[in-house]
Amino acid sequence: xxxxxxxxxxxxxxxxxxxxxxxxxxxxxxxxTLPDPFTFANGRKVLTTQDWACxxxxxxxxxxxxxxxxxxxxxxxxxAAFSGKTLTITVTDNNKTLTFAPTITFPTTGQGPFPxxxxxxxxxxxxxxxxxxxNFNNEAMANQDTAASRGLGLFYDFFGTxxxxxxxxxxxxxxxxxxxxLEKTPTxxxxxxxxxxxxxxxNGKGALVAGAFEPRITLTIPQESGSGGTDTWxxxxxxxxxxxxxxxxxxxxQENVWxxxxxxxxxxxxxxxxxxxxxxxxxxxxxxxxFAIDNLGYDWLGPFSSYGALVAGRTIWQAMGxxxxxxxxxxxxxxxxxxxxxxxxxxxxxxxxxxxxxxVSTANITTTAGTYSFVVPNAEWAPWRVPVLKKxx
Numbered sequence: 001x002x003x004x005x006x007x008x009x010x011x012x013x014x015x016x017x018x019x020x021x022x023x024x025x026x027x028x029x030x031x032x033t034l035p036d037p038f039t040f041a042n043g044r045k046v047l048t049t050q051d052w053a054c055x056x057x058x059x060x061x062x063x064x065x066x067x068x069x070x071x072x073x074x075x076x077x078x079x080a081a082f083s084g085k086t087l088t089i090t091v092t093d094n095n096k097t098l099t100f101a102p103t104i105t106f107p108t109t110g111q112g113p114f115p116x117x118x119x120x121x122x123x124x125x126x127x128x129x130x131x132x133x134x135n136f137n138n139e140a141m142a143n144q145d146t147a148a149s150r151g152l153g154l155f156y157d158f159f160g161t162x163x164x165x166x167x168x169x170x171x172x173x174x175x176x177x178x179x180x181x182l183e184k185t186p187t188x189x190x191x192x193x194x195x196x197x198x199x200x201x202x203n204g205k206g207a208l209v210a211g212a213f214e215p216r217i218t219l220t221i222p223q224e225s226g227s228g229g230t231d232t233w234x235x236x237x238x239x240x241x242x243x244x245x246x247x248x249x250x251x252x253x254q255e256n257v258w259x260x261x262x263x264x265x266x267x268x269x270x271x272x273x274x275x276x277x278x279x280x281x282x283x284x285x286x287x288x289x290x291f292a293i294d295n296l297g298y299d300w301l302g303p304f305s306s307y308g309a310l311v312a313g314r315t316i317w318q319a320m321g322x323x324x325x326x327x328x329x330x331x332x333x334x335x336x337x338x339x340x341x342x343x344x345x346x347x348x349x350x351x352x353x354x355x356x357x358x359x360v361s362t363a364n365i366t367t368t369a370g371t372y373s374f375v376v377p378n379a380e381w382a383p384w385r386v387p388v389l390k391k392x393x
Contacts, residue, residue, distance in 0.1 A: 020054035029275045036384035037280050048390045059280050069165035069260030080181035082188040089181040098158040105133045112189035115355035120199030120206045124337045128351045142170035150257045166259040168209040175210040194355045200337040205229035212284035219354040223293040226301035233271035235305040246302040282313030289325045291350040297333025311374045315386045327365030
């Protein structure tokens with residue numbers, strides 16, 4: 001795990017032509033407010049876009065270490081074949097083989113290459129016209145039925161049941177392999193520059209992690225992902241303490257295996273000891289596009305916790321001068337994962353711009369049907385300021 005982490009940081013430092021700061025031990029970290037995404041773990045400030053690349057690598061390492069588990073390195077070999085609607089992917093490493101086969105549903109008109117949405121466990125948003133849907137059976141890759149699902153699925157058959165990765169990191173690894181396979185199979189007729197990922201509820205959590213950890217994803221659309229997705233652990237704890245039944249870290253680790261076992265120590269003691277929160281997972285997608293979809297009808301989903309995370313996370317796009325690439329919409333009460341018509345125009349704008357290449361505006365799509373108030377800076381949750389990141393050559 002240490003070697004893989006060093007490789008990530010070394011790659012970023014080499015690409016930028018400057019050294020990224022080493023990650024200090026954070027055993028004594030404790031903060032009830034959301035950690036500042038613009039301050040390195042050693043206290044240095046993020047001032048340039050190159051600094052952010054280093055900070056993003058640091059956040060990635062911390063998330064892998066303390067919550068999600070390690071993203072395995074790219075495999076020694078990957079082959080892909082496309083026939084009919086099936087993309088058959090075979091991965092080989094250390095004399096072991098893993099094969100899985102997403103299916104692709106193409107638009108009924110047009111010649112392609114088509115933009116595509118990778119749909120975790122199937123698609124629950126309306127299928128956008130002109131966009132291929134890649135259906136990925138993430139349940140087969142890493143089981144997520146109950147807390148007894150740890151180590152079950154193709155990923156663990158391949159890497160071993162002692163792999164540190166929770167189910168969501170296993171799915172993100174598989175999404176990386178899907179993009180690898182598409183690069184090897186031009187007959188699949190997919191536009192490699194316009195690939196999105198989406199999912200709802202537990203699969204929305206997975207879509208967010210995949211978008212954060214796969215830089216070739218153009219548009220990330222987590223839908224009603226709740227705790228472990230676009231919610232913040234700290235705000236969710238506060239909501240529960242104030243009497244609203246919201247899922248928190250201590251509960252979620254009893255329910256399922258989305259996270260690494262390393263996360264248990266924080267969930268069972270205090271999430272204030274985490275040197276990150278999910279506004280920073282959201283911010284890992286920047287400067288690529290993200291549109292988050294929420295539902296105010298379920299306290300369990302922690303809609304205010306998500307609102308705070310999304311406002312705080314959006315500051316990273318703001319600091320880069322690309323705030324129009326990140327948006328969110330919180331609709332009023334409706335059935336979980338049943339997409340409401342009032343969000344259709346907002347979804348269309350993001351799909352049209354980032355997958356279909358149309359000249360449409362996605363500026364200021366930051367709406368809630370609630371009465372929430374959250375700004376940055378604010379003393380209670382985000383007492384840090386948003387810099388204007390300079391480009392340093």
